[in-house]
């Protein structure tokens with residue numbers, strides 16, 4: 001279906017970006033054959049060539065060439081994705097955007113930042129540290145590139161208060177699979193001009209376009225931050241507190257559920273100690289500009305916690321303690337990954353989160369598997385980790401069975417199979433749990449309009 005890459009084709013790519021920015025050595029391409037997807041479902045495939053362009057115009061030329069010769073192209077950021085989206089499953093070209101990493105402009109009058117698509121999120125946060133503004137979305141892996149974060153509509157700990165990446169994307173420059181460059185949206189807070197193509201492309205996981213430039217809305221930076229750890233004896237009472245905390249009138253910056261067992265590997269890996277006792281925790285992060293006001297919000301949260309079974313509440317109001325908590329929280333996935341088969345990212349309405357976790361426990365005991373739970377409880381999106389322990393021999397069947405049962409549980413609650421990690425390749429065969437036949441048909445038609453030869457990230461999002 002796709003053509004093979006020839007030495008002449010590689011020479012043509014070298015003419016576009018320069019020889020040093022084209023890699024075709026197998027060992028050097030190894031890093032581009034995988035991402036951070038959990039070991040039980042991870043896919044790997046070597047590209048035939050990796051190319052590192054420095055402009056939208058170069059990317060447009062590469063895509064025109066790939067179209068002409070029917071060569072698959074996979075956009076790639078930092079490779080921290082959890083759904084195999086950046087893995088070139090049909091080989092072909094990987095376009096890595098690391099050279100498009102500029103912060104083009106911080107516009108403090110319009111509260112907007114313009115960046116190139118390959119800029120790492122960390123670089124954007126650091127640039128904004130020098131201002132009174134901040135970019136609210138904060139996915140757990142700061143090395144991720146902004147173009148990829150937009151392509152995956154990334155979420156993270158702060159979603160409960162501010163929303164996902166989509167909420168902050170106001171404009172973008174994109175390159176279409178056929179090689180045209182489009183400028184969409186702008187530094188605008190309102191825009192009702194025709195169909196919203198920008199919204200369609202956000203979250204398209206590198207199947208409809210490459211994001212080469214992005215305009216993001218910023219907000220004034222809150223001056224104060226406090227973290228509360230509410231300690232519980234078990235998951236049930238901890239999770240049951242979540243909807244009550246959401247009704248206090250003050251939406252926290254983060255509202256995370258964390259289990260003791262899930263943080264132990266992260267503590268060991270980092271040589272740090274989680275400052276709270278107990279078996280299950282709610283981590284509540286609150287922000288504001290007035291310290292007294294923030295303390296009174298914390299008191300209210302403590303009261304709600306205590307009324308709902310919290311054994312103790314730890315208030316971290318010093319940066320050092322907050323940093324340790326956030327560091328351990330951020331490394332939970334890394335800590336668990338070696339012994340994990342899959343991370344499920346199901347989302348349900350926030351008010352259903354306690355019932356969902358209860359059902360997860362039932363799936364766990366029915367199938368005799370270990371399912372560790374933690375994550376964005378305030379968004380109705382806890383991550384469920386299927387661990388390898390105890391199921392070495394028949395893990396593949398168990399994985400399929402547990403996946404089926406969890407997806408059904410989520411579906412019956414009005415949920416969807418992925419909140420933030422996306423479909424990629426690992427869930428492409430499962431989208432029927434969340435989308436109707438008509439929706440899938442419409443999505444396939446849209447893909448055809450944008451990418452008639454199906455060269456851009458084939459095999460992702462939509463089942464082949």
Ligand SMILES: Cc1cc2nc3c(=O)[nH]c(=O)nc-3n(C[C@H](O)[C@H](O)[C@H](O)COP(=O)(O)OP(=O)(O)OC[C@H]3O[C@@H](n4cnc5c(N)ncnc54)[C@H](O)[C@@H]3O)c2cc1C
Pocket residue numbers: 035036074075076077078079080081082084085086097117118138139140141143144145146147148149150151152153154155156157205206207209210211212330333334420421424457460
């Ligand atoms: C420890 C850890 C924590 C994480 N925490 C979160 C979290 O809290 N929230 C969350 O949402 N995700 C999280 N993730 C997942 C991941 O970090 C995000 O999906 C991130 O947006 C991927 O960025 P990347 O640069 O690594 O992209 P890649 O993995 O390289 O690519 C991801 C997808 O985007 C496409 N793509 C890449 N660049 C572009 C571009 N410029 N234009 C168009 N398409 C492109 C790729 O083809 C692929 O489909 C986490 C991952 C890890 C390992």
